[in-house]
Amino acid sequence: MTIDNSSRAVGTTPPPGGSPERAPAKVVRLRHPWRAVFAVVLLVLVALFVIDASQRTAYDWPAVGKYLFDRRISEAAVFTLLLTVISMIIAIVLGIVLAVMRQSQNPVVKSVAWVYLWIFRGTPVYVQLVFWGLIAIIYQTIDIGIPFTEPWVSIPTTAALNAFWIAVIGLSLNEAAYMAEIVRAGLLSVDPGQNEAATALGMSWGKTMRRVILPQAMRVIIPPTGNEVISMLKTTSLVSAVPFTLELYARSRDISVEIFNPIPLLIVASLWYLAVTSVLMVGQYFLEKRYARGVGARPDTPAGTVPTGAMPAVELDAEADPGSLRHGGDAR
């Protein structure tokens, strides 16, 4: 609210209106002194916590240091990452298929997708993982052939699927149900005019999806998918239900049983989860940038501020009669 009349503040443009002797008012932005105060208070509290934590024996920091880069732990981190990545890839592909199925005109296809979602979203992932773990007891062999006849190939389930792949199946089939809804939201976010424009150009349904709709839906799909990837990273700690025990959480629990102290290993596992999450977040940032092409203003509104150029023969006569042709006399 202060008006600075010092000569330094005089602008180059002449002041509008009738007061040529007054310099343009200098703008002082709103100050936020409390932000600094809160920051200092927080810093003090954090410092107190860190100093206190470093002295508490229960955390057993030497053990944290010892096991942080233990070979078993780093191998487990690799398994966790593999579980996450493979399950998510399958889930995303299956999710796109299910989302497209739900958008289908075909009522049969639509219902299949709906029932899938109903089952896999409606039961806990832990229960599903236990079920998948028991698959070899329910179906002892995997048979390929015509039903009710002698199968061409018959392999014992335990030989075809080890615990790792059963865990992947359990995680990805569950996740696909959630991904389907995310992809569907993305598809719905694209202006129906896009579909019409592509159709009117003679593009087939598949081409329209791949070239026009999905690339635009990606902008809406990526942020929640990043969320799901991180969620999946942590859900992998449930695969001991299968039981698959080589991933990060199961491994650190095994070690903590060995040394009769669960706390340092929990810290070790948490640090690894955090590290992997951070890497994934960087990946998400770059993906989002990739699919933000052409975004800046709403594309369907005429941006009045953009200069309309490059058409020399056109005179933009704003005073012309609205409703009448503006360039009736143009010699073209």
Added chain:
Amino acid sequence: MSDEMTAAARPQSSADTTPMVLAESVSKSFGSNEVLKDISLEVKRGEVLCLVGPSGSGKSTFLRCINHLERVSSGRLSVDGQLVGYRDGGEKIYEMHPKDAAKQRRDIGMVFQRFNLFPHMTALENVMEAPVQVKGVSKAQAKARAHELLARVGLAERADYYPAHLSGGQQQRVAIARALAMDPKLMLFDEPTSALDPELVGEVLDVMKNLAASGMTMVVVTHEMGFAREVADTLVFMDGGVVVESGDPREVLANPQRERTKAFLSKVL
């Protein structure tokens, strides 16, 4: 109505007498709401036909039926002698598989009120997309042609701009170039200037005028009476899903015969 329409339309002397668009008793309902009632009209080769009328009169729906973006409920609609989206079975017509309908749409360009450019592609990529993806034209060839078309609509320097960074008028001109890239024999315009700021309308109408002068057959749904008067060969006034009046635009605009036409024109002129 069919006879009346044929008489009203100004035939342009042409060797090929097959009309570019022929509508025979076309009706269309959304549920119990009948939006098109027994429409019959024809558009000759090289003719520019403007469809005008109050909103909800069915003019946009009719336009969208021409390239089968909407199904018709009964009647026949053919472009260049061929039913669009249907197979002729004499008494009945049978809906085609979307794949086959897509092939027919290649020859029919369409320009939308909201432009509907692909926002994730540059102006150039927008124009190249259909020739490359639908016709299988080589990228280099499509690119050269796209540059040519963008120059034709006065946007040579804007080739690498994304739609969001173009004004409404520029976007609509890119949309026209995109439709032209498929070398259509018929162009449909669905209120191409209605979403534009008033000062941007002229540049789009100019491009359309050039197109008309080059001999393109055009069906234009519009509120621009000045454009209709100057460029159209035929003006068709629709209201309540029927053709109320049609004929030479100068005559219809200056001397409307029906009360409904008079009432409408008194509001828009």
